[in-house]
Amino acid sequence: MNFDDTPEEAAFRAKAREWVQANAPKEYEAELSQASLGRITLKKGDMVEVGKAWQKKKSDAGWACLSWPKEYGGRGATPIEKVIWQQEEGVYGKLTQPFQIGEGMCGPTVMAFGSEDDKRRRLPKLASGEEIWCQLFSEPAGGSDVAGLRTRAERDGDDWIINGQKIWTSGAHYADWGLLITRTDPNVPKHKGLTMFFLDMKSKGVEVKPIKQANGMQEFNEVYFTDVRIPDSQRLGNVGDGWNVSLTTLMNERMSIGSRLATGFPEIFAFCSDLMTDDGLAIDDAAVRAKLADWAVKSSGLKYTAYRSLSALSRGERPGPENSIGKLVAGTMVQDIAAFAMDLQGAAGVITDPATAEAAGRFQAMWLGSPGMRIAGGTDEILRNIIAERVLGLPGDIRVDKDVPFNKIPTKGR
Amino acid sequence: MNFEFSDDQKQLRDQARRFLAEKCPPKAVRAVLEGSAGYDKALWSGLAEMGFLGVAIPEEFGGTGAGHLELCVIAEEMGRALAPVPFSSTVYLAAEALMLAGSDAQKQKWLPKIASGEAIGTLALFEGPGNPSPQAIKVAAANGVLNGVKKPVADGAIADFAIIAARVGAGGRETDIALYLVDLKAGGIEAKTLTNLDPSRNQAELTFKDCKAELLGAANEGWSILSRVLDRAGVLMAFEQVGGADRALEMGRDYALDRIAFGRQIGSFQAIKHILADMYVAATLARSNCYYGAWALSTNAGELPEAAATARISATQAFQHCSKQNIQVHGGMGFTWEFDCHLYYRRSNALALSLGSLSYWEDQLIERMRKKNAA
Numbered sequence: 117m118n119f120d121d122t123p124e125e126a127a128f129r130a131k132a133r134e135w136v137q138a139n140a141p142k143e144y145e146a147e148l149s150q151a152s153l154g155r156i157t158l159k160k161g162d163m164v165e166v167g168k169a170w171q172k173k174k175s176d177a178g179w180a181c182l183s184w185p186k187e188y189g190g191r192g193a194t195p196i197e198k199v200i201w202q203q204e205e206g207v208y209g210k211l212t213q214p215f216q217i218g219e220g221m222c223g224p225t226v227m228a229f230g231s232e233d234d235k236r237r238r239l240p241k242l243a244s245g246e247e248i249w250c251q252l253f254s255e256p257a258g259g260s261d262v263a264g265l266r267t268r269a270e271r272d273g274d275d276w277i278i279n280g281q282k283i284w285t286s287g288a289h290y291a292d293w294g295l296l297i298t299r300t301d302p303n304v305p306k307h308k309g310l311t312m313f314f315l316d317m318k319s320k321g322v323e324v325k326p327i328k329q330a331n332g333m334q335e336f337n338e339v340y341f342t343d344v345r346i347p348d349s350q351r352l353g354n355v356g357d358g359w360n361v362s363l364t365t366l367m368n369e370r371m372s373i374g375s376r377l378a379t380g381f382p383e384i385f386a387f388c389s390d391l392m393t394d395d396g397l398a399i400d401d402a403a404v405r406a407k408l409a410d411w412a413v414k415s416s417g418l419k420y421t422a423y424r425s426l427s428a429l430s431r432g433e434r435p436g437p438e439n440s441i442g443k444l445v446a447g448t449m450v451q452d453i454a455a456f457a458m459d460l461q462g463a464a465g466v467i468t469d470p471a472t473a474e475a476a477g478r479f480q481a482m483w484l485g486s487p488g489m490r491i492a493g494g495t496d497e498i499l500r501n502i503i504a505e506r507v508l509g510l511p512g513d514i515r516v517d518k519d520v521p522f523n524k525i526p527t528k529g530r
Numbered sequence: 531m532n533f534e535f536s537d538d539q540k541q542l543r544d545q546a547r548r549f550l551a552e553k554c555p556p557k558a559v560r561a562v563l564e565g566s567a568g569y570d571k572a573l574w575s576g577l578a579e580m581g582f583l584g585v586a587i588p589e590e591f592g593g594t595g596a597g598h599l600e601l602c603v604i605a606e607e608m609g610r611a612l613a614p615v616p617f618s619s620t621v622y623l624a625a626e627a628l629m630l631a632g633s634d635a636q637k638q639k640w641l642p643k644i645a646s647g648e649a650i651g652t653l654a655l656f657e658g659p660g661n662p663s664p665q666a667i668k669v670a671a672a673n674g675v676l677n678g679v680k681k682p683v684a685d686g687a688i689a690d691f692a693i694i695a696a697r698v699g700a701g702g703r704e705t706d707i708a709l710y711l712v713d714l715k716a717g718g719i720e721a722k723t724l725t726n727l728d729p730s731r732n733q734a735e736l737t738f739k740d741c742k743a744e745l746l747g748a749a750n751e752g753w754s755i756l757s758r759v760l761d762r763a764g765v766l767m768a769f770e771q772v773g774g775a776d777r778a779l780e781m782g783r784d785y786a787l788d789r790i791a792f793g794r795q796i797g798s799f800q801a802i803k804h805i806l807a808d809m810y811v812a813a814t815l816a817r818s819n820c821y822y823g824a825w826a827l828s829t830n831a832g833e834l835p836e837a838a839a840t841a842r843i844s845a846t847q848a849f850q851h852c853s854k855q856n857i858q859v860h861g862g863m864g865f866t867w868e869f870d871c872h873l874y875y876r877r878s879n880a881l882a883l884s885l886g887s888l889s890y891w892e893d894q895l896i897e898r899m900r901k902k903n904a905a
Contacts, residue, residue: 117532117821117825117828118533119531389900389903408896410892413840413895417815419818420819421814421815424821427531497800500808501804503810503811504804508806511795
């Protein structure tokens with residue numbers, strides 16, 4: 117048992133480290149280090165533009181989309197090499213935010229179901245950051261129940277006509293391409309009538325509107341489709357097989373979102389170490405210590421759980437199911453930690469202005485944003501179902517809508 | 531990165547699991563729980579024959595000399611099977627203390643007997659309510675004799691020898707504490723079994739009256755030795771707890787698959803699934819933290835104090851959570867004497883309270899992290 121690289125891994129790490137040292141945009145290092153949660157904005161420079169420049173530089177040197185095949189803009193690297201790269205890329209990895217959905221979800225789906233021509237035309241540009249992709253799955257009527265989606269695609273000669281609405285689309289406002297799942301047949305049960313496409317986000321009839329979130333920020337969009345035309349050549353997989361296609365995408369989503377998880381623990385530990393209360397330093401209080409210890413072991417547990425998965429990758433094996441706990445643990449932790457930090461601030465905990473708030477208002481911001489962490493990319497409840505069903509082997513829920521034609525499923529609770 | 535047990539260590543785990551499945555079914559645990567023997571003598575001999583008692587004891591002292599990673603995998607299996615034997619007292623505490631601080635003669639005398647199953651050892655630290663602290667130790671040592679009362683002492687009424695934390699100075703400082711080795715069969719000691727939460731394990735009160743004792747380690751280093759012993763035992767106990775947590779999770783899962791209510795497997799209800807998913811989360815976090823502890827223990831890493839506290843807290847939480855929720859998944863049947871759920875529930879708390887309770891280790895962890903950050 118050890119934490120050491122194999123000789124091959126060490127050599128790869130050295131190469132990656134050297135390249136990052138020589139090429140990273142160091143002027144953003146401090147700012148990126150401090151950003152721990154949510155979408156990042158840079159003081160000097162537009163996040164997307166800076167990200168694109170970094171991605172292009174990486175791509176030119178063969179450090180983009182590492183696990184993809186070389187002919188599509190990747191490096192053909194092993195999973196453990198990809199992880200080593202992420203460790204060495206460090207804080208600059210945060211610059212790749214606009215490309216993560218493309219790399220982790222859309223790209224692999226196009227790779228699995230697209231024509232050779234599409235793969236060669238689209239994927240290298242995704243890898244080099246020239247084109248950004250978004251994923252158009254969630255709908256107002258289909259969140260956790262993705263297969264309940266209602267956006268229609270109707271055949272018209274060699275084209276399909278799209279009408280409907282998507283929601284919670286990250287990056288739709290700057291994306292060039294979108295991966296879109298639609299309903300092509302409402303007369304069959306819900307999982308059977310779906311079809312996947314990709315489309316040019318500049319197509320006529322596509323309208324993107326930002327969503328103002330509960331925390332006041334705007335990180336996601338609604339996307340409306342009004343008579344949007346997509347050529348049949350941009351269909352991914354067979355008509356009616358969209359659900360199976362989407363499983364490829366979603367499987368990658370949970371993996372990629374879980375890879376860089378913030379828990380808030382380093383922040384709360386530092387805060388309690390310095391906070392002077394009437395009874396002395398907060399960290400000397402037994403009740404504070406008990407809470408810190410609880411979060412410390414969760415945070416450490418997540419770290420070493422990831423190490424166990426990495427060890428499996430290092431041996432060339434698939435990581436075990438232990439991976440699936442990350443977001444479930446981290447989401448609640450962030451929320452609890454933020455609430456506790458504000459409690460320690462007493463009445464002043466209500467202040468959010470970074471200029472006057474304790475700890476520059478970071479816990480208030482964390483708290484306001486944390487409900488989203490417990491929902492995005494699979495709610496806590498969906499994640500528990502996944503653990504229960506796929507890891508522990510418990511039976512699936514009894515589904516009342518499974519064999520019912522989609523257009524016969526009730527749409528209102530009362 | 532190779533943060534995993536080796537194939538040989540996994541084989542040893544399988545071997546221990548098979549052995550315990552055969553020799554230590556729940557029936558054997560119940561026999562001790564409901565009887566008066568204090569431990570399962572046949573199982574204890576069997577463990578010695580398998581070489582499991584001396585797995586971390588060097589060959590020159592009668593062990594197999596395999597190492598602490600090997601001991602970790604065996605500890606996990608002992609916890610999973612709820613083995614009703616003085617394994618933790620003898621192997622994690624007494625043997626570790628001897629190996630850390632014993633003279634050659636002391637090691638020669640006791641370690642081979644531990645490995646062969648001839649001697650049961652324990653550590654007598656606590657004196658009533660409270661957690662490990664030099665101030666709490668009142669048993670006094672003077673002129674090579676001990677006087678005072680220790681309770682509870684795990685496996686105290688069945689042990690052949692004990693290591694006793696005693697006060698040699700008056701100030702209650704760490705340097706006022708020394709460790710003593712006492713042959714419990716030699717006289718001057720009264721051992722009384724205490725009724726306790728988990729009667730599948732013995733708990734006792736030991737009264738020392740002018741009891742002859744020999745120093746273990748230097749007289750002013752007792753507390754520092756003890757701290758190191760507790761850290762090492764903390765990791766090993768954490769493995770035992772993770773084994774118990776995993777088994778409680780399996781029991782709950784199996785019952786949720788077998789039991790039908792409202793015309794369906796109860797495991798198809800999200801209310802039950804989510805309980806079991808949370809048990810899995812707790813057990814997984816604890817296992818990963820235990821691996822960290824195992825690494826630190828086996829390499830004598832500087833991180834051991836922090837890693838031990840981390841593993842111990844996480845595993846205590848996991849075993850308590852899983853054993854408690856296992857009863858909940860079982861519903862009414864889980865609260866019967868007949869079902870095995872309460873055996874795990876009892877053991878989870880008995881282990882949680884040994885070696886210092888959860889709040890003690892939480893305090894220790896934060897203190898240790900703070901020192902590290904300050905350094």
